[in-house]
Amino acid sequence: MSDGAKPLAGARARLSWHEWLLDEEPSSRRQTVWGEFYRKCRRFAANRLAMGGLIAVLLLVVLSLLAPVLAPYDPHAQALASRLAPPSAAHWLGTDELGRDLLSRLLYGGRITLGMVVAVVVLVAPFGLLVGCVAGYLGGLTDRILMRLTDIFLAFPRLILALAFVAALKPGIGSAVIAIALTSWPPYARLARADTLTIRDADFIAAVRLAGASAGRIILRHIVPLALSSVIVRVSLDMAGIIITAAGLGFLGMGAQPPASEWGTMIATSRDYILEQWWVPAAPGIAIFVAAFAFNLLGDGLRDVLDPKAR
Amino acid sequence: MIGVENLRIRFGDVEAVRGISFAVAKGESFGIVGESGSGKSTVLRAIAGLNRNWEGRILFDGEPMAPQRPRSFFRRVQMVFQDPYGSLHPRQTVDRQLAEPLMIHGIDGIDTRIVRALDEAGLAARLRFRYPHQLSGGQRQRVAIARALIADPEVLLLDEPTSALDVSIQAEILNLLADLQRARRLTYLLVSHNLAVVTHLCPLIGVMQAGEMVERLTVEALRAGHITHPHTAQLRRLALELEEV
Numbered sequence: 001m002s003d004g005a006k007p008l009a010g011a012r013a014r015l016s017w018h019e020w021l022l023d024e025e026p027s028s029r030r031q032t033v034w035g036e037f038y039r040k041c042r043r044f045a046a047n048r049l050a051m052g053g054l055i056a057v058l059l060l061v062v063l064s065l066l067a068p069v070l071a072p073y074d075p076h077a078q079a080l081a082s083r084l085a086p087p088s089a090a091h092w093l094g095t096d097e098l099g100r101d102l103l104s105r106l107l108y109g110g111r112i113t114l115g116m117v118v119a120v121v122v123l124v125a126p127f128g129l130l131v132g133c134v135a136g137y138l139g140g141l142t143d144r145i146l147m148r149l150t151d152i153f154l155a156f157p158r159l160i161l162a163l164a165f166v167a168a169l170k171p172g173i174g175s176a177v178i179a180i181a182l183t184s185w186p187p188y189a190r191l192a193r194a195d196t197l198t199i200r201d202a203d204f205i206a207a208v209r210l211a212g213a214s215a216g217r218i219i220l221r222h223i224v225p226l227a228l229s230s231v232i233v234r235v236s237l238d239m240a241g242i243i244i245t246a247a248g249l250g251f252l253g254m255g256a257q258p259p260a261s262e263w264g265t266m267i268a269t270s271r272d273y274i275l276e277q278w279w280v281p282a283a284p285g286i287a288i289f290v291a292a293f294a295f296n297l298l299g300d301g302l303r304d305v306l307d308p309k310a311r
Numbered sequence: 312m313i314g315v316e317n318l319r320i321r322f323g324d325v326e327a328v329r330g331i332s333f334a335v336a337k338g339e340s341f342g343i344v345g346e347s348g349s350g351k352s353t354v355l356r357a358i359a360g361l362n363r364n365w366e367g368r369i370l371f372d373g374e375p376m377a378p379q380r381p382r383s384f385f386r387r388v389q390m391v392f393q394d395p396y397g398s399l400h401p402r403q404t405v406d407r408q409l410a411e412p413l414m415i416h417g418i419d420g421i422d423t424r425i426v427r428a429l430d431e432a433g434l435a436a437r438l439r440f441r442y443p444h445q446l447s448g449g450q451r452q453r454v455a456i457a458r459a460l461i462a463d464p465e466v467l468l469l470d471e472p473t474s475a476l477d478v479s480i481q482a483e484i485l486n487l488l489a490d491l492q493r494a495r496r497l498t499y500l501l502v503s504h505n506l507a508v509v510t511h512l513c514p515l516i517g518v519m520q521a522g523e524m525v526e527r528l529t530v531e532a533l534r535a536g537h538i539t540h541p542h543t544a545q546l547r548r549l550a551l552e553l554e555e556v
Contacts, residue, residue, distance in 0.1 A: 024445075025437045032404050032440040203398035206361050207458065211412035212385035221411075225402055 043305050050301020056294035060287075064110030071104035075261050084277045094279045096270055102283045105261035109284060112262040114291070116177050116246045116255075117239055123181040125235050128188025133219050133227055135189070136196025147193065154186040159248060166254040173262070176255040180245050184238065188231050195227040229306035236299035240292035247288050263288050312337040312498045313358065313388075313466060314370035320353050320362065327353045329522040330367065335515075337465075340492065340499035342513030343524075344506050344546060350522040351502045352393075355468050358500070359390045371466075386416055389459035393471035395451035399443040405429075405454050406439045412462045424461060431494075432457035433487055449480035453487065460491065467492075469501040473508055485511050506550040510534075518543045 021038040023031065045051055063070065072092075079099035087094045093102035135146035162179035169175040199205060200223070208222055247264025249255035256262030258269060266284040273280050314334040320327050328350040335341040343351045356362045358369055363378035370376065371384065392398035400408055409425045418424070429436055432453040443451055452472065459467060472488065473481040489512060492499055503509050509516055510530050518526045518540065526540040538544045 026440040027437075029404075029406060029440065032406075036442075203392040203394060204400040207390070207392065207398055207455070208400075208411060209361065210359060210385055210388075210390050211458075211462075212382040212415050213411070217415070222400060222403075 040305050044301055047301045047304060049297050050304070053294045053297025053299075053301060056290060057298055060110060060291055060294065061114060063107055064114055067104075067107035067111055071101075071107045073101035073104045075100060075104040075108040076259050077101075084273060084280065086277075087279060093283045094277075096266070096280050097273065100261075102280065105266060106263070106283050106287055109261040109263045109266060110287065110291075112173060112256050112260060113243060113246055113250075113264070113288075116173060116180075116262075117242050119177045120180045120184065120242050120246075121235055121239065123177070124185045125188055125231055128185040129192045129224060129227060129231050131185070132189040132192025132194075133196050133223050136193040137200050137219050137223055138215065139200075143193075146189070150186045150189045153183065154190075156183060158183040158245065162245065162249060163252065163254055166249065171254045171257060173256050173260070176246060176249045179249070179254075180242060184242065184245075187238075188234065191230055191234055192227040195230055196223055199223060199226055233299060233303040233306055236295055236302050239295035239299070243288060243292050243295070247284075312339075312372060313500060314368075314373075315354065315358065316368040316370065318354065318357065318365060318367040318369065320350070320357055320365045327522055328357075328365075331517075331519070331522075331524040333517050333524060333527065334370075335498055335500055337498055338496050339515065340501060340513040342501045342503065342509035342516045343519055344503055344509045344516060345519030347504055348521075349519040351504075351519045352470050354519075355390070355470050355500065355502050359388065359468050360384065382416070385412075386462055387464050388466045388468065389462070389464040390468040390470065391452070391455050391459050391472045394475045395448055395455055396443075396475070398455050399451055401443055404440050404442055405434075405446075408454065409458055409461050412458065416462055418462060428457040428461045431460070431491065433483075448476050449483060452476060452480075452484055456484075456487065456491070460495070463495075464497075466498045466500065469499060469503075469512075471503050472501070474503065474505065481508070488512060506546050507554070518546065 020031065021035045023035060026032040026035055044054075077100060079095070081099065082091075082095055083097055083099040085091055085095040085099070091101050091103065093106065096102055096105065131146055131150065135143040135150075158180075161183050162176070165179040165182065166172075166175045169178075205218060205222060208218055213222075246255060247262070247267070250262040250264025250266075251268040253265075253268065256265050258265060263284040267281045267288075270277075270280040312335055314332075316332045317330045318328055318332070319330050331350075331354065333341065343354065345351045353362065357365045360376075360378070360380035365378070368375050371388070376384070406425060409428055410421050412418075413421045413424060425439065426436060429439060434450060434453050434457065438446065438450065438454075443454070446454065452475075456472075469488070473484050476484060485508065488499070491497065492512075499512060501509060501512055510533065514530050516528055516530065516533060517524045518528075520542045526538070526543045528537070528539075528543070532538070533543070533547060536547075538547065
């Protein structure tokens with residue numbers, strides 16, 4: 001025997017967090033759950049592109065949340081004397097056609113744009129997931145009704161329906177969110193239904209039925225968790241599309257209304273200066289690009305971690 | 312305890328089960344043997360309430376059962392599936408899967424019951440918080456058995472409980488099932504294509520062929536060769552040949 005490399009009984013108490021989390025034989029429910037989460041985080045962290053995406057997303061969120069602290073000027077304060085000024089020490093990103101500081105508007109605009117995205121996702125993902133799982137598990141008439149409904153919404157071109165919807169209501173952030181939500185839930189329902197169909201006849205679902213579980217319990221506790229990961233992945237990949245749709249609606253004057261500084265609206269109001277004062281539309285344009293790109297990278301990383309089929 | 316009278320099951324145009332009848336008394340074991348496609352698993356799934364499209368009568372404790380079973384039925388009748396790789400939820404720990412029936416039936420003392428169920432099924436306590444993919448096939452089938460027994464049922468429906476396992480593990484699982492039956496006075500209804508498996512657990516055997524039960528006999532009669540139907544003789548010859556190899 002070499003010099004005392006044998007683990008002592010008391011060594012267990014001195015385990016580091018890392019060892020506790022990676023224990024192959026966890027001894028409590030909490031340890032299992034956190035251990036599994038920690039393993040997924042480690043796998044995600046090993047993917048540098050995905051980490052880049054995550055950091056960029058977090059940075060955008062934090063910058064937007066801290067806009068009141070960080071913004072050097074009031075985003076709505078006009079200074080016509082210094083309109084369309086190029087980037088300088090006083091205005092890092094320059095000013096727009098009304099002399100408003102672009103950096104401040106960009107930071108505040110992030111709150112609106114990212115807020116819209118979050119609102120859409122919060123509305124759409126649970127709804128689509130539930131519709132898909134219920135349709136897939138119950139089958140029969142329920143399935144047919146829910147899926148035809150899904151098909152109807154899927155058949156509408158997204159931007160056109162959103163435009164019609166916003167035009168019917170009053171243009172604004174709320175209407176834009178509802179319009180985007182209405183047109184973006186069907187893919188999640190389809191995805192969740194497809195996942196549900198592959199597992200509903202599995203023996204482990206039959207076993208839960210034999211335990212006396214109700215359909216609601218089976219769907220919520222046994223099917224939804226399995227269908228969830230592919231929906232999460234799809235959501236993070238769709239975020240880019242939602243940002244662009246939100247900005248597109250803003251650009252068409254159907255989203256956030258001036259003087260609110262939504263990124264798409266900012267580009268729209270500055271399109272007359274795109275050649276001479278290119279920095280005015282460039283700032284929100286780059287912001288949209290960075291946000292969309294970051295969400296895409298994040299989504300790819302999440303897929304590698306969460307989607308069992310991609311492994 | 313469990314009876315079937317003139318049970319008929321069809322899938323579309325195919326009649327998978329063509330009017331079979333049998334009864335299993337309390338504490339007894341009845342084994343159904345037959346080739347794949349003979350309809351034996353279909354019978355079991357209909358009794359369990361997983362398949363609701365059947366005609367005839369299914370009796371439990373002397374009472375005819377409706378296709379839709381009440382929750383109390385699942386407290387008393389449980390099932391073990393053929394494939395232990397498919398019968399455990401892939402994203403739930405052993406602990407969670409054992410707790411589920413207890414939570415559904417509102418049974419107290421979940422922790423102590425889980426510990427006892429693992430012990431009874433011959434599983435080490437350290438496996439409690441593992442995921443199915445971290446277990447071997449034999450361990451998984453033990454978890455499935457523990458899950459079936461955790462709410463103290465009276466009847467266990469066994470659908471080819473060993474055919475997805477290695478031969479050496481098969482014997483272990485069969486012995487476990489035999490021990491559990493003795494200890495808990497369980498009623499077994501076992502389905503298998505393997506005559507040796509059926510005779511190991513069940514003193515009474517029904518032979519199925521093409522959706523009909525062609526013969527019913529005791530293990531002694533089988534061993535002594537008192538066989539009336541040619542299909543039974545064929546299955547027996549096959550089993551003997553395999554043993555000699």
